[in-house]
Amino acid sequence: xxxxxxxxxxxxxxxxxxxxxxxxxHETADEHSQEEGIGQVIVHHLLDDYQWHFxxxxxxxxxxxxxxxxxxxxxxLKVFSSRHxxxxxxxxxxxxxxxxxxxxxxxxxxxxxxxxxxxxxxxLLTALLLLxxxxxxxxxxxxxxxxxxxxxxxxxxxxxxxxxxxxxxxGTDNARRFTPLLLTFFFFIWFANLLGLLPWGLNLTGNIAVxxxxxxxxxxxxxxxxxxxxxxxxxxxxxxxxWLKVPLPVMPLVEFLGIFxxxxxxxxxxxxxxxxxxxxxxxxxxxxxxxxxxxxxxGYGTSLFSIGLGLFLFGLELxxxxxxxxxxxxxxxxxxxxxxxTHHHEEAH
Amino acid sequence: MELLLPKFGLFFWTLVIFLVLLFLLKKLAWxxxxxxxxxxxxxxxxxxxxxDEARREYExxxxxxxxxxxxxxxxRDALLKEARMLKDRLLEEAQQKAxxxxxxxxxxxxxxxENERLNALTALKKEVxxxxxxxxxxxxxxELKEREAKxxxxxxxxxxx
Numbered sequence: 001x002x003x004x005x006x007x008x009x010x011x012x013x014x015x016x017x018x019x020x021x022x023x024x025x026h027e028t029a030d031e032h033s034q035e036e037g038i039g040q041v042i043v044h045h046l047l048d049d050y051q052w053h054f055x056x057x058x059x060x061x062x063x064x065x066x067x068x069x070x071x072x073x074x075x076x077l078k079v080f081s082s083r084h085x086x087x088x089x090x091x092x093x094x095x096x097x098x099x100x101x102x103x104x105x106x107x108x109x110x111x112x113x114x115x116x117x118x119x120x121x122x123x124l125l126t127a128l129l130l131l132x133x134x135x136x137x138x139x140x141x142x143x144x145x146x147x148x149x150x151x152x153x154x155x156x157x158x159x160x161x162x163x164x165x166x167x168x169x170x171g172t173d174n175a176r177r178f179t180p181l182l183l184t185f186f187f188f189i190w191f192a193n194l195l196g197l198l199p200w201g202l203n204l205t206g207n208i209a210v211x212x213x214x215x216x217x218x219x220x221x222x223x224x225x226x227x228x229x230x231x232x233x234x235x236x237x238x239x240x241x242x243w244l245k246v247p248l249p250v251m252p253l254v255e256f257l258g259i260f261x262x263x264x265x266x267x268x269x270x271x272x273x274x275x276x277x278x279x280x281x282x283x284x285x286x287x288x289x290x291x292x293x294x295x296x297x298x299g300y301g302t303s304l305f306s307i308g309l310g311l312f313l314f315g316l317e318l319x320x321x322x323x324x325x326x327x328x329x330x331x332x333x334x335x336x337x338x339x340x341x342t343h344h345h346e347e348a349h
Numbered sequence: 350m351e352l353l354l355p356k357f358g359l360f361f362w363t364l365v366i367f368l369v370l371l372f373l374l375k376k377l378a379w380x381x382x383x384x385x386x387x388x389x390x391x392x393x394x395x396x397x398x399x400x401d402e403a404r405r406e407y408e409x410x411x412x413x414x415x416x417x418x419x420x421x422x423x424x425r426d427a428l429l430k431e432a433r434m435l436k437d438r439l440l441e442e443a444q445q446k447a448x449x450x451x452x453x454x455x456x457x458x459x460x461x462x463e464n465e466r467l468n469a470l471t472a473l474k475k476e477v478x479x480x481x482x483x484x485x486x487x488x489x490x491x492e493l494k495e496r497e498a499k500x501x502x503x504x505x506x507x508x509x510x
Binding site for chain 2: 043046047048100101102112113114115116117119120123124127130131134135137138141142145155158159162179180181183184188207208209210212213214216217275
């Protein structure tokens with residue numbers, strides 16, 4: 001049963017985007033633009049959207065139009081359905097223009113976009129799923145301390161985050177404070193990664209705004225909890241010759257930059273890994289349609305190869321989903337641990 | 350290029366969703382789960398300690414029981430030994446008494462026999478004495494008779510002569 005689900009996912013995921021592509025016949029005019037079109041389809045899939053397109057069958061388009069919420073400077077708040085944007089010939093409605101994946105004011109004024117876009121809906125779904133799952137697990141502990149069912153699936157992971165991520169990074173006492181945050185990071189990223197793999201065209205953690213927000217939170221938590229030693233270490237790095245600090249503050253500058261490069265790396269790492277996975281799977285399946293241009297039979301032949309490789313890549317992505325969640329979480333834990341550290345032997349540095 | 354440019358709205362919503370989720374999960378899930386796990390760990394540790402204590406207590410009782418058993422066994426052995434000794438002594442005493450009694454009886458018998466013998470001997474002696482006296486008397490009498498006869502004979506002879 002589960003294996004069939006995996007195969008269904010693998011098959012359905014690219015079909016969504018292909019169907020979306022079919023809505024723009026001008027992009028498939030000749031072979032050259034077909035290949036370009038596929039590139040666009042892949043990028044389109046990776047980007048956020050203001051509608052949620054599930055599938056198209058002939059003239060039937062199963063699409064969920066999402067609410068647009070914008071603050072248009074000089075015009076105030078505007079709320080309307082994205083249907084108006086997509087159905088307008090120049091993708092403009094109430095002076096708001098849709099260009100690629102983002103909105104702009106047609107009159108060039110400043111625009112703050114608070115729309116509930118596809119990725120926002122996906123994040124909300126992730127949050128609701130997490131709340132549902134872990135409320136259920138928490139309730140289960142009221143009834144029995146010996147785990148069963150969902151509880152016994154989640155418990156080792158929760159314990160892993162507590163005992164193998166939090167405690168070794170910052171010690172038992174600090175771990176008690178930060179384990180809830182680390183658990184939220186871990187499960188939010190993991191579930192978002194998995195939802196991104198579902199065949200409904202979501203790409204949550206492969207979006208740089210999402211990973212950027214998570215990294216910003218990590219940056220704040222790390223530096224808010226920085227001890228005196230942590231700041232001393234940054235601005236007057238011990239164990240380094242004085243002429244690296246005065247008159248030209250080389251080391252302090254490097255260390256200060258480190259405050260930002262660590263979360264920046266978190267942001268890029270998660271984004272790049274998930275994006276790469278999506279691109280790989282989409283490319284593999286797109287190959288069928290490129291080859292089918294030569295001859296339909298070649299397309300069928302390629303599909304065998306593509307489905308096999310796609311399945312393999314999908315399995316890999318399932319692994320990457322939890323691996324990236326783990327890497328993000330353990331790095332945040334380690335950085336917090338470093339910020340909390342108090343040095344008793346500074347000369348040793 | 351749009352891929353690498355974060356959208357402000359999405360950034361904003363991610364922050365909001367994550368922070369609300371963190372708050373709710375912390376309250377509704379992480380605290381109860383982590384507390385339950387900690388409570389269970391404590392319970393397991395306590396149960397293990399209790400089991401250890403119970404085991405040690407059992408071992409102590411076992412040792413005590415063994416000691417009591419050994420003591421009882423020793424006491425029993427001592428009692429048995431004493432009883433055996435008593436029995437032996439009683440038997441011996443009885444035997445000794447029997448032997449003594451026998452000896453007494455034998456002695457009594459022997460004394461009686463001796464008495465009887467002495468009595469008999471005395472009686473015999475008396476008898477023999479009287480017999481001897483009687484015989485001596487008779488002999489004397491006879492002799493005397495003979496002497497008187499001799500004297501008378503002599504005298505007759507003298508007289509005749």
